[in-house]
Amino acid sequence: LAQPNGSFPFFVSSDNYNGIIVPASFWENYAEGSYESEFPGTGIWQIENHEPGVSASFVKNQSYWGDNAAQPERLEVTFFADEAVAVTAFQEGRVDVIPHISSSGGQALLESPDATVASIPTAQHRQVYFDTSAPPFDDKRVRQAVALTLNRQVLIDGLLAGYGTVGNDHPIWSFFPMFNPDAPAQRAEDLAAAQGLLDAVGLGAFEAPLDTLVFAEVEDLAQLIQSSASQVGINLNVGVYDSGTYYSDYWLAAAGSMGIVNYGHRGVPNVYLAAPLLSDGTWNASHWVNETYDDLYAQFASAPDLDIQRQLSGELQTLLNDEVPFIVPYFVDHISISQPNFTGLVVTGMGHVDYSNTAIG
Numbered sequence: 001l002a003q004p005n006g007s008f009p010f011f012v013s014s015d016n017y018n019g020i021i022v023p024a025s026f027w028e029n030y031a032e033g034s035y036e037s038e039f040p041g042t043g044i045w046q047i048e049n050h051e052p053g054v055s056a057s058f059v060k061n062q063s064y065w066g067d068n069a070a071q072p073e074r075l076e077v078t079f080f081a082d083e084a085v086a087v088t089a090f091q092e093g094r095v096d097v098i099p100h101i102s103s104s105g106g107q108a109l110l111e112s113p114d115a116t117v118a119s120i121p122t123a124q125h126r127q128v129y130f131d132t133s134a135p136p137f138d139d140k141r142v143r144q145a146v147a148l149t150l151n152r153q154v155l156i157d158g159l160l161a162g163y164g165t166v167g168n169d170h171p172i173w174s175f176f177p178m179f180n181p182d183a184p185a186q187r188a189e190d191l192a193a194a195q196g197l198l199d200a201v202g203l204g205a206f207e208a209p210l211d212t213l214v215f216a217e218v219e220d221l222a223q224l225i226q227s228s229a230s231q232v233g234i235n236l237n238v239g240v241y242d243s244g245t246y247y248s249d250y251w252l253a254a255a256g257s258m259g260i261v262n263y264g265h266r267g268v269p270n271v272y273l274a275a276p277l278l279s280d281g282t283w284n285a286s287h288w289v290n291e292t293y294d295d296l297y298a299q300f301a302s303a304p305d306l307d308i309q310r311q312l313s314g315e316l317q318t319l320l321n322d323e324v325p326f327i328v329p330y331f332v333d334h335i336s337i338s339q340p341n342f343t344g345l346v347v348t349g350m351g352h353v354d355y356s357n358t359a360i361g
Contacts, residue, residue, distance in 0.1 A: 003302055004302040004303075004304055005301060005302065006300075006301065006302060006303045006304045006305075006306075006309055007268040007270050007301070010266075010267045010268045010270075013267065014350075014352065015266070015267040015348075015350050022039070022040055023040060026040060033052075036050060036052065037050045042064075042065060043061065043064075044060070044061050044064050044066075044068045044071055044356050045058040045059070045060070045061055045075060046058060046059050046060075046061045053079055054078075054079060055076065055077060055078050055079060056076075056077045056079075057074070057075070057076050057077070058074070058075040058076075058077070059073065059074055059075075060072070060073050060074070068356060070356070070357050070359075071355075071356045071357070072355065072358060072359070075355055078094075078095060082105075083101055083102060083105030083106065084105065086098050086101065086105075087101075087105070087106060087108055087109060090109065090115070090337065090339075091108075091109075091114075093339070096338060096339050096342045096360060097336070097337070097338045097339070097342060097345060097358075098336065098337045098338075099336050099345070099347055099351075099353040100334060100335065100336060100347070100351060101335055101336070101337060102216040102217065102335070103159070103160045103161040103163045103216075103217065103333075103335060104159070104216055104217045104220075105216070106335060106337060107161065109337050110161055110335075114339075114340065115337050115338070115339070115340070116337065116338045116339070116340050116342070117335065117336075117337055118335070118336050118337075118338070118345070118347075119163050119333040119334060119335045119336070120333060120334050120347065120348075120349060121165055121175060121331065121333055121334075121349075122173075122265040122331065122332060122333060122334045122349030123171070123173035123175070123176070123265045123266055123269070123272075123331060123349065124262070124263065124264050124265045124331060124332040124334070124349065125167060125171060125173075125262075125263055125328050125330065125331045125332060126218060126221060126260055126261070126262055126263075126328070126329060126330070126332075127171070127260070127261050127262075127263060127276065127285075127326040127327070127328060128221075128225060128258060128259075128260050128326055128327035128328075128329065129258065129259050129260075129261065129276070129285045129286045129325065129326035129327075130143050130146075130258055130286055130324070130325065130326065131253075131254050131255060131256055131257050131258070131285075131286065131287055132286050132287055132288045132289075132325055133254050133287035134254060134255075134256040135256060136201075136203060136206055136208065136256065137208070137256065137258070139201055139203075140322070140323050140324060141197040141198070141200060141201050142197070142198065142201060142203065143323075143324035143325070143327075144194075144197055144322075144324055145193075145194040145195075145197040145198050145232060145234070146194075146225075146229055146234060146258075146324075146327070147169055147187055147324050147327050148187065148188075148189065148190045148191070148193050148194035148197070149189065149191060149194050149225075149228040149229050149231055149232060149234075150189060150225065150228050150327070150329055151188075151189040151228070152166045152167065152188075152189075152329050152330055153166060155221065155224060155329050155330060156330050158224070159217040159220055159221055159224070160217065160330065160332060160333070163332070163333035163335055164330040164331055164332050164333055165330060165331045165333075166186065166329075166330055166331075167327075167328035167329050167330045167331055168184070168186050168187055168317070168321060168328065169187055169320060169321045169324050169326070169327050169328050170316065170317045170320035170321055170328060171263065171269055171272035171273065171320075171328055172269045172272075172273075172313055172316065172317055173269065173331055176268065176269055176313075177306060177310075178268075178269070178300075178306060178309040178310050178313045179310070179313060179317075180310050180311070180313045180314030180317055182314060183314040183315075183317050183318045184317060184318045184321045184322070187321065189228075191231055191232060194232045195232045195233075198232060198233070198234075204233065205233035205234070205235065206233070206234060206235070207235040207236070207237060208234070208235075208236055208237070208256060208257055208258060209236070209237050209239060209255060209256075209257040209258065210222055210225065210226060210236040210237065210238050210239070210257070210258045210259070210260070211238075211239045211240075211241065211246065211250040211257060211258070211259045211260075212238070212239070212240055212241075212246065212259060212260035212261075213240070213241055213242065213243045213246035213247070213260075213261075214240060214241070214242055214243065215243070215262055216262070218260050218262065219240050221260060221329070222236075222238045222240065222260055223238060225258075225260075226238050236258065251285055252283075252284075252285050254287050259285060261285065263276075264350075264351075265334070265349035265350055265351075266350075267350070269313075270301060273297055273300070273301075273316065274297065274301070276326070277293065277297070277320070277325065278293075278294055278297060279291065279293075279294050285326075286325035286326055288323070288325035290319075290323065292319065293316070293319055293320075293323075296312060296315055296316055296319065297316065299312055300312040300313065300316060334347060334348075334349050334351075339360075341360055341361060342358065342359075342360055343358065343359050343360075344357040344358035344359055345358055
């Protein structure tokens, strides 16, 4: 460590796949790609076969150091190219579990009597960012106006089938221990206030691009943001691209535009607060530069005391909600689906799946 880090336990936990411990000898004969099939470990499963992109099979580790008496003898995993194919396989009884599926992709199963649906809240969220380096979004009042056009609960109900929690235009999820519930007040739809901000700027009707990628419900989210903003004379031209095109040509481009990007769950908010928000952040699609924020984040990241983190978190939440370099309309629940006779599944927001106490019957 070069400096104190209040989230150090997270960075060396199983939540951080970059922090896996392997023997020094592992690298002596390492071949690129071999880790997935031959990685060393101390877990309850031993890999039997792995066909990349197709399937993997595992058998019970008879030499496991802990108690795995209740563990099934065998686990077979099938990889699907898209969610629709996985849903069909589930409906046909070819798979017992879909450990993670989006509300849009799993819609056919969410209310089915032939499926058991479980969900947990997560910090996964969509960031609706503004290019703050050029008009019209270089004025925070314009960004605030767009944010005020959104009815967030309607978005959750319509796009996520209710499987989400309302966001408040910062990425510090309310379930994080350092979340400060006292700051700021929840932003809600207020078209009169939005119009008042635009009038104060002296900005009439205008057009701007809103670019995004094909991912879960994000294309539909873009359309609803477009419709909401149009109520105050903001005409957003939606462009939807495959992920390769989007990330190479649009994501970090400075074009007086808006965009939408997904951020997966993390156990602490540090990644969300650093890469897309620091003035020199590598993922700063907003091109937002704010020295006050940079200093606050440095204090937050190094604070070892949770009370101090919570105090600084409140300041970060307030600053981001006011500046709005990006909108966080909602946080997305993790949904898993299993056959009615399948029990014992445990999942986490990070995507970990524990089958050690599962059973069929």
